[in-house]
Amino acid sequence: MVMTIQQWVNGKAVSELSLQDRGLSYGHGVFETLRIAGGKLLLWPEHLERLLAGCQRLSIPTQWLAEQLQQEMAALPSVEDGVLKIIVTAGEGGRGYRLPVQPSPTRILQLMPVPVYPDLPAEHGIEARWCQIRLACAPALAGIKHLNRLEQVLARAEWADEHIREGILCGQDGYLAEGTMSNLFLVYDGVLITPDLHDYGVAGIMRQHLMALAGSAGISVEVKKLQPKDLLGADEVFFCNSLIGIWPLRLLEQQVFIPGPVTRRLQALLTESYCAC
Amino acid sequence: MVMTIQQWVNGKAVSELSLQDRGLSYGHGVFETLRIAGGKLLLWPEHLERLLAGCQRLSIPTQWLAEQLQQEMAALPSVEDGVLKIIVTAGEGGRGYRLPVQPSPTRILQLMPVPVYPDLPAEHGIEARWCQIRLACAPALAGIKHLNRLEQVLARAEWADEHIREGILCGQDGYLAEGTMSNLFLVYDGVLITPDLHDYGVAGIMRQHLMALAGSAGISVEVKKLQPKDLLGADEVFFCNSLIGIWPLRLLEQQVFIPGPVTRRLQALLTESYCAC
Numbered sequence: 382m383v384m385t386i387q388q389w390v391n392g393k394a395v396s397e398l399s400l401q402d403r404g405l406s407y408g409h410g411v412f413e414t415l416r417i418a419g420g421k422l423l424l425w426p427e428h429l430e431r432l433l434a435g436c437q438r439l440s441i442p443t444q445w446l447a448e449q450l451q452q453e454m455a456a457l458p459s460v461e462d463g464v465l466k467i468i469v470t471a472g473e474g475g476r477g478y479r480l481p482v483q484p485s486p487t488r489i490l491q492l493m494p495v496p497v498y499p500d501l502p503a504e505h506g507i508e509a510r511w512c513q514i515r516l517a518c519a520p521a522l523a524g525i526k527h528l529n530r531l532e533q534v535l536a537r538a539e540w541a542d543e544h545i546r547e548g549i550l551c552g553q554d555g556y557l558a559e560g561t562m563s564n565l566f567l568v569y570d571g572v573l574i575t576p577d578l579h580d581y582g583v584a585g586i587m588r589q590h591l592m593a594l595a596g597s598a599g600i601s602v603e604v605k606k607l608q609p610k611d612l613l614g615a616d617e618v619f620f621c622n623s624l625i626g627i628w629p630l631r632l633l634e635q636q637v638f639i640p641g642p643v644t645r646r647l648q649a650l651l652t653e654s655y656c657a658c
Numbered sequence: 659m660v661m662t663i664q665q666w667v668n669g670k671a672v673s674e675l676s677l678q679d680r681g682l683s684y685g686h687g688v689f690e691t692l693r694i695a696g697g698k699l700l701l702w703p704e705h706l707e708r709l710l711a712g713c714q715r716l717s718i719p720t721q722w723l724a725e726q727l728q729q730e731m732a733a734l735p736s737v738e739d740g741v742l743k744i745i746v747t748a749g750e751g752g753r754g755y756r757l758p759v760q761p762s763p764t765r766i767l768q769l770m771p772v773p774v775y776p777d778l779p780a781e782h783g784i785e786a787r788w789c790q791i792r793l794a795c796a797p798a799l800a801g802i803k804h805l806n807r808l809e810q811v812l813a814r815a816e817w818a819d820e821h822i823r824e825g826i827l828c829g830q831d832g833y834l835a836e837g838t839m840s841n842l843f844l845v846y847d848g849v850l851i852t853p854d855l856h857d858y859g860v861a862g863i864m865r866q867h868l869m870a871l872a873g874s875a876g877i878s879v880e881v882k883k884l885q886p887k888d889l890l891g892a893d894e895v896f897f898c899n900s901l902i903g904i905w906p907l908r909l910l911e912q913q914v915f916i917p918g919p920v921t922r923r924l925q926a927l928l929t930e931s932y933c934a935c
Contacts, residue, residue, distance in 0.1 A: 439811070440815050476773075478811050480811070517796035529808045530683070533755045538757060
């Protein structure tokens with residue numbers, strides 16, 4: 382059990398970062414948030430793959446990155462249960478927005494306790510609301526878990542009620558996108574459907590993992606443009622990310638939803654997949 | 659003359675920032691880049707006003723900010739000529755994207771030498787190119803000089819040729835927006851025109867200052883949606899920001915432009931305005 386936050390920068394136990402880092406100046410970096418459970422780092426290969434892909438899209442060199450991260454993570458204290466946040470930035474330097482000729486990425490590891498939810502949202506479902514802000518259509522950045530997260534900050538600032546656990550975002554084009562901190566799935570007649578993220582949103586590792594689990598279990602999966610009214614008419618709705626797993630939607634403003642059989646089956650498949658990995 | 663970078667965080671001379679700062683995690687902050695010339699901080703009231711307005715739009719408390727910044731800036735070493743970058747972030751804390759109940763902003767000051775351009779771009783004009791990436795339509799963030807600058811990083815990464823000093827960006831809607839690090843003005847029949855920034859872009863202090871100077875000098879000014887072909891047909895084109903002042907466009911890919919009388923007059927008015935302030 383991790384009790385407080387422990388942090389490392391490029392393998393050194395420190396709690397600060399250079400003011401010259403492009404992660405601060407421009408949000409020029411990516412991050413991953415991983416769950417550690419039963420002493421295992423869940424879905425690490427998938428998180429690493431996305432992290433490297435994000436770096437490549439942002440011109441952050443990756444040739445030594447996987448090896449360096451593996452080394453630094455192997456040196457972490459042994460933990461049964463916790464959260465590991467990994468940030469990789471483009472490092473220091475460059476003239477203005479321009480990258481330096483040989484960027485030297487900064488690797489940040491943060492080991493934290495798992496958030497506790499005494500009201501068991503995975504079991505009982507959560508209350509959610511619609512967000513007013515719409516995600517900009519930005520195909521060059523869509524899918525990447527990058528450090529430019531002001532839209533999520535503004536979305537989360539739209540409500541203060543502690544009972545509301547998630548806000549649902551649409552894109553500028555009016556289609557469904559995701560939650561402020563999660564991806565979104567609908568179930569229609571036994572088919573699992575998640576919004577297309579070509580233009581905005583974070584292509585979540587849990588989203589990808591659940592699609593694979595569903596496919597293997599014979600549940601049909603579709604990725605497509607969805608309208609807000611599609612959500613209102615769905616048989617089941619749930620949110621997911623690597624920390625929370627699956628949280629069913631129970632109440633959206635005035636409308637009641639019932640956590641249904643496909644959601645429950647995916648929760649069970651998810652737990653099994655953890656045991657197997 | 660500043661020779662190397664000097665830095666302060668909340669009034670202390672340090673070179674690092676907490677890894678927990680929301681400026682790093684989410685780009686939750688704003689910045690200003692000011693020119694110091696002849697020992698004077700140019701256009702400081704205007705920069706301060708935009709900084710406070712940006713903070714308010716991002717839910718960063720401003721009640722003590724102006725006073726704190728003034729105090730910390732009064733304690734800076736006396737400098738004849740330099741660049742002052744001010745970053746204000748939402749500070750540490752919060753649960754995920756959610757702001758802490760009482761955010762405590764982080765104030766960063768960075769005092770740097772003025773970049774030197776031996777080829778006198780203000781006099782001779784510059785070479786520019788079109789950028790492929792388009793700025794996302796994001797009205798909730800448009801105009802703010804915030805720390806989410808990945809679009810500019812990607813735009814600036816589109817070329818390496820040292821002779822090309824600026825790239826011109828359009829929005830997702832196809833209209834002209836700005837340069838990667840500057841605002842854009844066209845001149846048509848003696849009228850000064852700059853792109854509307856309702857949906858994207860940074861509402862530059864130099865842009866605003868030049869519009870005011872032009873207005874006072876009897877030059878008509880228009881802010882409107884402009885197409886790329888409008889730029890190609892303009893009598894004069896120039897870029898501006900608080901550091902470079904005014905850089906006329908001389909060459910855009912194959913097309914030659916001539917720094918013209920309105921551009922020259924504004925350069926003169928700008929120099930006069932500095933002497934007067």
